[in-house]
Amino acid sequence: MKNIVTIVGARPQFIKAAPLGMALAKVENFRHSLIHTGQHFDANMSKIFFTELGIQAPEVNLGINGKTHGVLTGRILEALDEILPQLKADMVIIYGDTDxxxxxxxxxxxxxxxxxxxxxGLRSFNRKMPEEVNRVLVDHASDLLLCPTKEAMKNLKEEGITDKAHNIGDVMYDMCLLASRKAGTISTILEKLALKKQGYNLATIHRAENTNSKQTLQAAISYIKEAAQSKPVIFPLHPRTRIAAERFGISLAGLTTIDPVGYFDMIQLLQHAATLYTDSGGLQKEAFFLQTPCITLRDETEWVETVEAGHNRLWHTPNFLPKRDIAPYGDGHAAEQAINIIKEYF
Incomplete structure (x- = not known):
């Protein structure tokens, strides 16, 4: 029996963990445990995703959140040093780029x-982003690198670590395919907000680079307010962004602010929005999966293929590139491929 331990802490990781958990449940002689670090602790950012996506209950919830990057990382690290031996972990699965x-x-x-x-293998090539530092360190320390795209494999080749890398496709694509089929029957968010399909824009802001200073947050808010002059902007308000706006005295008037929503509600909102404005890496991809134009509120993105194919653009560039069809994220069976590689590893 091999003890596989999944570590998650933030919304995108819950989504990525769901198809992996489903695939692991089908494997004999694998016991799967889940640790929730507590990095996202708000019920609308955490509990609802476990409920909606059918993710197994965490074996452990560390309840560690807030603080600076260093303190958060250190406290989670200290707690895991006790927990992983107790769970007799034979392998740890981690997701994405968080602390x-x-x-x-x-x-x-x-x-x-x-x-x-x-x-x-994802790279934005901006080391001022804490997520970029996390990506690089984790990739060089891990034993299996399970990449979502050819571009990610190329990045690892340039860093000399392709011997342990595999292009499996994107597990978020697995989940999005499933969710997009269900969202129309599960979610009533459009009716609740009295929205017409293609009659509104959707926006999210949460990254530290946009919320750590009044100047950067004001610039991002002003940008999406301009979009609200032509169509309403639905703005699910991340707790970090709400606190920052209050601290800096930045008005959100002119935007339709709502509490963070669950996965199926977000998929429904995204699927029928005219345009998405976001600094989220996960939502950039989901917008591509659902064929919703995306404007990324950053100066670079790790999902360069969506920009090159005209589905996404950075906010300070004037126009989308010519649109073309691409299929860079696999065939919807990335989780199964990941589990097969893990089985082969053992």
Whole structure:
């Protein structure tokens, strides 16, 4: 029996973990445990995703959140150093680029527990982003690098670590395909907000680079307010963004602010929005999956293929590139491929 431990802490990781959990449940001689670090603790950012996506209840919820990047990472690392031996972990699976990801990786490798990194190889090439630092460190420390795209494989080749890399496709695509089929029957968010399909824009802001200073947050808010002059902008308000706006005295008047929503409500909103404005890496991809034009509120993106194919553009560039069809994210069976590679590893 192999004990596989998944470590998650933030909304995108819950989504990525769902198809992996489904695939793991079908494997004999694998016991799957889940640790929730607590990095996203608000019920609308955490509990609802476990309920909606059918994710198994966490074996452990560390309840660690807030603080600076260093304090958060350190406290999660300290807690995992006790928990992973108790769970007798034979492998740790981590996702994406958060502080929970880095802490999970560091704790495991220092105890010689193999690490599989889902969504490996992404690069924005901006080391001022804490997520970029996390990505690089985790990829160089992990034992299996499970990449979502050819571009990610190319990045790892340039860093000399392709011997442990595999292009499996994107597990978020697996989940989005399933959710887009269900959202229309499960979600009533359009009716609740009295929205017409294609009659509104959708926006989210949460990254530190946009919320850590009054100047950057004001610029992002002003940008989406311009979009609200032609169509209403639905703005699910991340707790970090709400706190920052209050602290800096930035008015959100002119935007339709709502509490964070569950996965199926977000898929429904995204699927029928005229345009998405976001600094979220996950939502950039989901917009592409659902063929919703995306304007990324950043100066670079790790999902460069969506920009090159004209489905996405950075906010400070004037126009979308010519649109063309691409299929860079696999065939919707990335989770199954990941599990097969993990089985082969053992």
């Amino acid at each position: 929970s990801t880095l802490a999970g990786c560091l704790s495991a490798v220092k105890m010689h527990i193999p690490v599989a990194h889902i969504e490996a």
